[in-house]
Amino acid sequence: MSATGAYAHPSVYDILHSPHTQGEIDLMQRCAREHGSGNGPWLEPACGTGRYLRVLAARGTDCTGFDLDEGMLDYARRTLARRKSGGRVRLLRADMADFLAAIGRRRYAVAFNPVNTLRHLHDARAVTTHLRQIATALRPGGLYLVGISFSRYDEEEASEDVWTAQRGNCAVRQVVQYLPPDRHERLETVYSHLQVNRTGGREYLDSSYQLRSYDLDQWKGLIRRSPLQRVGALDDLGNVVTDDIETNYQIEILRRD
Ligand SMILES: C[S@@+](CC[C@H](N)C(=O)[O-])C[C@H]1O[C@@H](n2cnc3c(N)ncnc32)[C@H](O)[C@@H]1O
Incomplete structure (x- = not known):
């Protein structure tokens, strides 16, 4: 079994995941309205096929996406090029572990990283640097929306x-x-x-x-040591999640004050 093949077929990835994208953007826009600091461009680290960027751009939002994988970026470029109107989209090749130089001086109202993609950073130092760079890339009051499933060690089965x-x-x-x-x-x-x-x-x-993997305490410790604050969480249906509620997946709402 290939260790790198998970994202080797961008069109297949896009077919599987696109059906949920409008609803996920609805939720993230709700987070931005309720917790953010107004309109502005959005940033997607590890943007893959650009399925979220297509929806955001169609809704008039300017955005930047970056990814490490050229195949994913090619697919994103081709599908975004077919658009006739909407917000402007910039695509770049960069690593979540160190992307600030690549994105330049623009500052964002919202950065977002759904479907457990942040967990592709295996190294603690890389995640710490990533969060510091995200905070720099955000405007004051900007949000980082992270979609994540927490582990419950010793309780889980395959x-x-x-x-x-x-x-x-x-x-x-x-x-x-x-x-x-x-x-x-x-x-x-x-x-x-x-x-x-x-x-x-x-x-x-x-x-x-x-x-x-992160359990809730490991995650809260990571965020406490970062320049971001936890300001809330929603499950994938949009219900508010508190720390005493167990979910399979949630959107963590982090803010740069
Ligand atoms: C699960 S896909 C998510 C893509 C997109 N965010 C979405 O939800 O459709 C994970 C993406 O992360 C990218 N990726 C993995 N590690 C990365 C890294 N260190 N820096 C940038 N991109 C990375 C992969 O190339 C892949 O496109």
Whole structure:
């Protein structure tokens, strides 16, 4: 199984994830209205295929996205180029661990990083630098919205999710398996099994990767040591989440004061 193949098929990734994108942007715009400091450009670290940037731009928001993977960026450039109107979008190649020089002097009203993507940074120092750079990239009062699943060490068992989606004549089914992380090693192993059905035939694509794990206390400690403040959290349905509520996934609302 390839260790790097998870994002090697941008169009398949985009087909699977695009159906949820409008709703996720609705939630993030609500966070911006309720906790932010007004309108301004948005920044997406690790923007992948640019599915969020397409929606934001169509709603008139100027944005910048960056990613490490040229294949993802190519796909994002091609699909964004087809737009006829809306906000301006800038795409860059940069690493979440050190991106400030690449994005330049522009300052953002909102930065956002959904679907556990921040957890691709395995190294504690890289995450600390990332949060410091995000704070610099934000205007005073700017928000960092981070979509994250917290671990419950010693309580979790291996689990799996199944996702299906279709675009045109391409139908995709993905089985994702998660192996629980250890509290000290802090790496969750994820296996992805994709089945892609097109008119010409069926293809199977397998990959695996690891994500840094956080339980709620590890996360709160990280944010306390950063220049950002935790100001709230929402679950994926938009319900307010407090620290005594367990969710599978939540949007953490962080603010640069
Ligand atoms: C789960 S995808 C998320 C893409 C996009 N945010 C979305 O939700 O559609 C993860 C993305 O993170 C990118 N990535 C992983 N590590 C990165 C890093 N250190 N710096 C920048 N991008 C990274 C991958 O190339 C991939 O496009």
